[in-house]
Amino acid sequence: MTSPSLSAVPALPGDDPNAVVKAFAANRAFRAAEWAELTTEDNPYRRPVRPDDLAWLDYSGAMPAADALKLSGLLGHRMLRNVYDLDALYVAPAPKPAVTADQEAFYSQENRVLSALAKPILEHHLFTFLEEGRTPLERPTVAAATGHVLSSFEQRAAAPNRALDAVLKTAGKREAGTFLMLQLSAFLPAMNTAVGRAALGEYELAATSLRPFLLDEYRSWVNSSAAYGKLLAGADLKTSAAAYWQLYLGTSLARGNHLHHLAVNRENLFAFLGALVHKKMDESLTRDRFAHVFATSLTADTGYFDGVGTVAEDGLRELVERLLTPLAAVHGDRVVQEFHRGFTDAARYAELWEADLETQVTWADSIQEYQDKAVKIDKYLTDENIEVDLDTFVESNEETSTTHVHDEHRLVMIESGQMHFWNNVTHKIELNQGEKLLIPVSRLHGSTVLSGECTYHQPIIPDDLLARIL
Structure with a gap:
């Protein structure tokens, strides 16, 4: 029997970037989800990508910054996480035929x-937008980077965390x-795996203290x-x-993928160190806030955050100088x-995540309001005899x-029939004949x-029509 790792090299999809992405996403472990797969706690290999949408999405170029929260970004980061995780070891909690096949x-x-x-292809599509609006240091010195x-750190410490505050403001x-x-x-284990990946190597002659620090x-x-x-x-999660x-x-x-991107592509070591310093700063500034939100909303055991180190200004200064000074002296x-x-770039992803999460939890907490908005929009379109683009779906049970x-x-x-709609693991929303819901971009x-x-x-x-109605 031929070992799976020694099997023949597959036929390659050619030079078309989209053909390559489609071929990668065609793996059975990435197939579209089935009705019982809202969660996959017993299968670490099952990662639905929604591959049918790749028929019209374009990964041949860079994603604009304005599209970072849109579908090519979501599916792109799903696929890229699957790329990065191939070099990690995952063992299923129990053997099952479907899990073994995946x-x-x-x-x-x-x-x-x-x-x-x-x-x-995915890295170019997903990360190129970071070059837009990035302000370089006036002088490339260790002192300037430290400053x-x-x-x-000071700005983040003084500012509220919109995402965490939004959770506390919800009714649910x-x-x-x-x-x-x-x-x-989604991102904490990935970030730490990236740190472990970065620790592998032989580089003591250039940076004697770096490997012990990463380890x-x-x-x-x-x-x-x-x-x-x-x-x-x-939260009853595993x-x-x-x-x-x-x-x-x-x-x-994306937050996990960004650190993986810098760790996997070894030429980015210095950028990886910058993102890692941001990780430590971010964790220091959010640990107490996370603990408070989880203790308030879930009565969870928040002892994990007691073990997250705090980094004050003096500690950050010492860390940056310790990491950069020997490397800058040589390179x-x-x-x-x-x-x-x-x-x-890591700071930009943190800000993007904060805004995205704030909007998501606020919307999910207000589904009845968005059902009412949908009724109002539909009535306005009917009363004003306005035609808009429309997609119609006829789907069968499950x-x-x-x-x-x-x-x-x-x-x-819903014209006829019934469906469950979800945006969380906690509950499903029933939509019946005649009911409506607004799903924002x-x-x-x-x-x-x-x-x-x-x-x-x-x-x-369209945006302008929605603003006019609501």
């Missing part, structure tokens, strides 16, 4: 080859707190595994990899310039729509048909 497909030679081809980090605090914990589970950082994460598990248990894949925001995946200005790039976002505002209008959601057949329509509402 494991074989996930770790197959074909998937490794296609992931290597898809990786630069920028300390200034960012347990639901919002659970969703927040889902997002933490200590990863060891701290490993030692906190029991406390992390207790934290997730407060630590299995990709267990809540369909509920991860694109920005949550010059490039060290500081790249460090600054990694730090500012037909499931893998979670996704829309690139425009849409109504969901970039809001994560999925659905499953409950009746024998369900016919529903999705009118597309």
